[in-house]
Amino acid sequence: MLKKYMKTASVIGLAFAGSLLFVAAAKKTITIKGSDTLVILAQRWAEKYMQSHPEVVIQVTGGGSGTGISALINGTTDFANASREMKKSEFNKLKQRFNTLGNEIKVAKDGITVYVSQSNPVKELSIAQIRAIYLGEVSNWKDLGGPDAPIVVYGRENSSGTYVYFRDNVLGGKDYMSSMQSLPGTAAVVNAIVKDKNGIGYGGAAYAEGIKIVNVKKDDSSPAYAPTLESIKNSQYPIARYLYMYSRAKPTGAMKEYIDWILSAEGQELVTKVGYFPVN
Amino acid sequence: MKFFKKANFRLNEFLAEKAIAAIATTSLVFIFLILIFVFRESIPLVLGYAMEEDNKLSLTALFSNNWIPVSNHPQFGIWPLIIGSIKVTAISLIIAFPIAVLAALYTATLASKRTKEIVKPVIEILAGFPSVVIGFFALMVLATFFQNVFNLRFRLNAFTGGVALSLAVIPIIYTVTEEALNTLPKTMTEASLALGATRWETSLYVLLPAATQGIFAAFLLGLGRSFGETMIVLMATGNAALSSTNIFESVRTMSAAIGAEMAEVVFGDAHYNVLFFIGVLLFIFSFTLNAIAEFFLKQRMMKKFQGGA
Structure with missing residues (x-):
């Protein structure tokens, strides 16, 4: 009895494996x-x-x-x-x-987009200001033309390429301040900003929905650009990458x-x- | 002929027995292999040859205060991660332990049969909740709720994570405690009631102390679960590696660090070894807890079988 079953089972097994191989090939x-x-x-x-x-x-x-x-x-x-x-x-x-x-x-x-809450009056930031926020040198929105409220800083997990790119190109290679909340995925960052009126975060443009995108200027004297097709193509938007x-x-x-x-x-x-x- | 048939029959039995034994051994072997693997990958770190020449990593640097593994000057201080784990675990147990033990006391000794039949399965369903669902709930609902109630700066913090974690720990402590209370001999209750104690006094002053060992084991099992849980803390604590004592600031736990970083890490890198070292620490911790808990549970069972109480 047992043998018979084993025979049948092995035949079915072989046939199954064979068909898989065939499909794969x-x-x-x-x-x-x-x-x-x-x-x-x-x-x-x-x-x-x-x-x-x-x-x-x-x-x-x-x-x-x-x-x-x-x-x-x-x-x-x-x-x-x-x-x-x-x-x-x-x-x-x-x-x-x-x-x-x-x-x-x-x-x-891709243009790295910087987001804040919809209710935040801050419209534009310079690279230096963003750097100061992420290094922990500026911790109140008041200093950036916003309301008197502490800045809650969100970023990506250190496994993300965006984390590395942002550190090298916006923070000048320095390390993020240790109290930055790191979240898995740009979607999680966007979600956090939607719920946090004092939050700031960064990520890819593809996920930016339901929040405010901050215009970014290279330095204090240059004009601020939103990450658009035009500004990224002309390299006017300062944080764009391949x-x-x-x-x-x-x-x-x-x-x-x-x-x-x-x-x-x-x-x-x-x-x-x-x-x-x-x-x- | 008859002889052969008999021998044949026994052969089958023999094979079946061996096959089942082999399957049982397999699971043991797997555990053992995982153990060897985890320990092996962390050895370069312990022996001190993990880093390339330019930045050496010593064990003192390992217990320093900065966890910045992906950097131009990486720092692997696991101290903030240890503090993070301890903080979240403590919060979760402070919330979960009293609730679970009192709930167990209620269903095991005071509740009517009907109430018990409703309450017990409901709490036990909580044990089967996927932790990612609890984490999601904490991220979306609990975090906003606590931020509004306590007027917090950070939505995601150790407290939110601890509360969410307690949801996962309650059913474990509850189930083991309930079991411990149920296995107490009936005579205890009867004697206490006969001496004129009320049912409430019997539960609180007679049954609860008698089940101390079981409850302690429940506590340890809950502690182990809480310490090792990854998904809930990863989602709900904000993952900033801070070594502060403020419970309303973000934390990054040991398990969350492994969960978030292991996938990305370059194989054979110092970062990789450090993550495995954290894994070893977690393993040793939960192994010890489980061993102690097992010891207490066994002792109680032995006493019961020997007729003592």
Whole structure:
């Protein structure tokens, strides 16, 4: 009896495994992992691309730029999405493991948006003022032309590329003050600001809904700009960055076709739809 | 023929027994492997060769006051994380312990059968609540509520996290305490009532002290859960690594630090080793608590079986 069951079970098992293999062999799978800033855009790209290329399966997951790059180094993803440049140490690790140099592709442009509560009268801030807020040198809205209320500072978790970019480009590489509340994901920051009338936070433009976007000026004498297509394209908006996709080596085959499509007019049109800015 | 059949039958039994034993061993092996893995990854740190030459990490630096792991000059002071964990755990237990023990006392000794049948399962359902749901509730509802009531500067703080955490801890303390009270011999209640004590006096002065060991075990189990809980504190405490004693400021707990940072960390980096070291600390802590709790529970059971009370 037992033997008979085992035979049947093994036959079913083999058939199942075989069919899985068959499906896997027939379709090309591209895995993409990384930046939470890029994850929505990457999913849109994947959906659109799979519609016209049914033979390709694209799996997109988030987790943060660092997560994606770690996965690339560990060989568990084909592309890493990143909202910061890959570090030299990370390139070195990649070289050690795979003996490849890594390949960087700029896929979109993003303006880092600074948000405050809708009820906050502060309309514009200079980079120096934002830096002072995040370093803890200014702690009351009164000093920035707002009401007499303490500033509650929100930021991203240290696993995020935005965290690193903001530190290097707005804080001049100095560390955030220790009482900054770090939240997982831009959506969580936006949500916190919606509920906190004295809050300030930063993140990608794609998530900015139901809050006030602060205009940013480079220094006290220059005009303040909102993060718009125009101002980011002309590099007038002072905190704009590229978004990247990294692969271990120069992409070939299905991966190359996908990248080419992303950089084509059709792919870049989706960039604008999601709320980011095309690379060119 | 007959002989063979019999032997065959026994072979099956033998195999089945071994198979089940193997499955049981597997889970033990898994725990053991996890243990080895976690300890192994933190060893470079303990032996002091985790950092690259330019910034050496000593154990004294490890217990310093600044947790800035991702920086041009990273600092791995885990002291604020330890304080954070202790603060949140203390708040949650101060709230949860009295509520849970009194609730257990009520359902085990005073409540009518019908009330008990309603109250007990409801509290136990709370134990099955996904912690992410409790965290979400704290983030959206509790935080705003406490900010309005206490006029707080920070929405997300140790207090909010502690209150949310107590929701997860109450059912654990409740269940174990209730169990401890229920296993007390009936004769105790009867003797106390016969001596003229009221039911309330019996519960509070006779049954509750008699169940002390079980309640202590419940306390330790609740403590362990509270210390190790990640999702609720990650969502509700604001995650700023401060080492202040103010309960209305943000905290970053040890478990939340691992939860938030482990995914991103570069493998083999000093940051990676430090996170594993925190994992080891958490493990040692909860292992010790569980061992002590187990010891107390066992002792009580032994007494019961031997007829003592």
